[in-house]
Amino acid sequence: LKGLSGNLDVIIPRGGKSLVGRVQTEARVPVFAHLEGICHLYIDRSADLDMAVKIAVNAKMRRTGVCGAAET
Incomplete structure (x- = not known):
């Protein structure tokens, strides 16, 4: 997903805290993140x-x- 800048409007990562954190750190488009997810x-x-x-x-x-x- 990192290299798809221009093709994506937003990323909604689903997974563990480390995955969501990494997507937030490395994404070039907005990210709807939940991290702790209550x-x-x-x-x-x-x-x-x-x-x-x-x-x-x-x-x-x-x-x-x-x-x-x-x-x-």
Whole structure:
């Protein structure tokens, strides 16, 4: 991606902290970076509570090491 200056508008790196940091350091185009990546979960009062609990448990417990796992 480093050599594609002029062909990319923005980079959204997905991966570990070291990968995202390296992309930020070396990119020649804007980078949407997350580094620590805190994934929040919000449940609206009008939500189906049984379904919301199932989704929340899945989001938190299914694969806790991935960058999309809920943390709060």
